[in-house]
Amino acid sequence: MIFGKCPKCDQLVTSLTGSTIKMTIDETIFSAVTLNCPLCLTVLGAQIDPIAVKADTVDEVIDGLKS
Numbered sequence: 001m002i003f004g005k006c007p008k009c010d011q012l013v014t015s016l017t018g019s020t021i022k023m024t025i026d027e028t029i030f031s032a033v034t035l036n037c038p039l040c041l042t043v044l045g046a047q048i049d050p051i052a053v054k055a056d057t058v059d060e061v062i063d064g065l066k067s
């Protein structure tokens with residue numbers, strides 16, 4: 001398996017840590033996660049929180065079935 005290096009601490013990144021954060025897109029607030037180097041905590045990426053998206057989708061489907 002090939003691992004990339006953290007651009008800040010120059011160590012191989014073999015795993016990630018994450019934290020939750022809010023992301024604003026066009027004035028709409030979404031739950032998001034940051035993907036961090038486990039050694040120096042540099043943010044290597046961020047994305048919409050897939051668990052929050054799943055929960056919101058389930059809630060919307062349940063609401064749709066009730067109406």
Ligand SMILES: [Zn+2]
Nearest residue numbers: 006009037040
């Ligand atoms: Zn690092």
